[in-house]
Amino acid sequence: MILLFVMGLALVVSALVLLSLALNEGEGHGVTRSLALLQAMTAAPKELTEDLDRPFADRVLQPLQQRALRLGRRLSGADSAERIRRKLEVAGNPAGWTVDRVVGGKVLGAVVGLVVALLFSLMLGAGLPVRLVVVLGGAVAGFFAPSMFLYQKAYDRSAQLQRELPDAIDLLTISVEAGLGFDAAIQQVARNTEGPLADEFARVLREMQIGQGRSMALRGLADRTNVPDVRTFVGAMVQADAFGIPIGQVLRVQSSEIRVKRRQRAEEKAQQVPVKITVPLIFCILPCLFIAVMGPAAISIMDSFR
Structure with missing residues (x-):
């Protein structure tokens, strides 16, 4: 009995040892496999990992x-x-x-x-x-x-260009009559004003600095906008430059004309107000007025007929 007990105990101990060795070997293989996978991912070529590294917008x-x-x-x-x-x-x-x-x-x-x-x-x-x-x-x-x-x-x-053009032409006229050249006067307008017209004048100066002629730079300004007043101003400046007419005199005439046009546009807008106010007057104001005026009379008439 003692011999059988010793042999059974030996068999149990042997089985436990073999089981622990098998578990340790499996765990070692799992850890080894994970480490190998991580090493492969980190050591992969850039051609395989650059798609994962790119941002969502690019992919x-x-x-x-x-x-x-x-x-x-x-x-x-x-x-x-x-x-x-x-x-x-x-x-x-x-x-x-x-x-x-x-x-x-x-x-x-x-x-x-x-x-x-x-x-x-x-x-x-x-x-x-x-x-x-x-x-x-x-x-x-x-x-x-x-x-x-x-x-x-x-x-x-375009609306902002049309509003800024009269003041810009006045500043050009004052600068030219003070003794500055036309290019220097444009630089003064581009430096001392803000808005799309100042940006356009600055672009004209840059185009002239890189070798483009004044007439071509001004025509480019006219092509980049659909404002008739700007096109008229550019046409007058190009003709004055071509025929040798004094710039100050042309600017003075352009300034007076653009002022007259702005006043005429203001008068036109004022004449449009009665026509535009007719629709809200008919559908919004008059019904409320009729209710306020005729409402009490209608209620009195209905009470009388009752």
């Missing part, structure tokens, strides 16, 4: 924008790039806006507008015809959203 957004750009070029006409470049020039070249970004933004805007319109129609619970109209309208609105933005920017910039 996802940029390829999406490139696909939208290719699709937008197919949908747009052959002269769309030139037309968009012209719109960007008139709008003052907003920061970050390029021809490719506008073309790609049209496609992305159409997709976003379609999705938003679809969700909105589902929330309203409209029928299929109304849903199709809403979705189509959202896609069209999203497609033309970048163009509308550029149009609004160009309109605001």
Whole structure:
């Protein structure tokens, strides 16, 4: 019995030792495998890890924008790039806006507008015809959203150029009559004023400094805007430079004419006020006035008939 007990105890101890060795070997292999995997990831070539190190915008957004750009070029006409470049020039070249970004933004805007319109129609619970109209309208609105933005920017910039032009011409006239040259007078306007007109004059100076002629630089200023007064001023300056007419005299005439035009525009706006106020007068003011005046009389008449 003692011998059997000793043999059984030896067998149990041997089994425990073998089991512990097997567990230690398996754990060692698992740790070794993990360490080898980490070492392989850290020692991998840059060609394999650079895709993971790139930011989300470069990995996802940029390829999406490139696909939208290719699709937008197919949908747009052959002269769309030139037309968009012209719109960007008139709008003052907003920061970050390029021809490719506008073309790609049209496609992305159409997709976003379609999705938003679809969700909105589902929330309203409209029928299929109304849903199709809403979705189509959202896609069209999203497609033309970048163009509308550029149009609004160009309109605001043109209005600001028209407001700043009389003061700028007065400052040019005073500077030239004080003895400065025309280029120095433009530099004074660009330095002492702010706004799109000052930026345009500064660009004219930079173009002349890199070797472009004064007439060409001024014509470029006229091409970058659609304000008639700016075009008239540039045409007068180009003709004065070509025919040798004194700049001070031309500036004096331009200053007086632009003042007259500004006063005429103010009078035109004043004449439009009675016409524009007719609609709110009919639909908003007169009904309230009728209620206040005729209301008590109507109540008295109704009480009398009762």
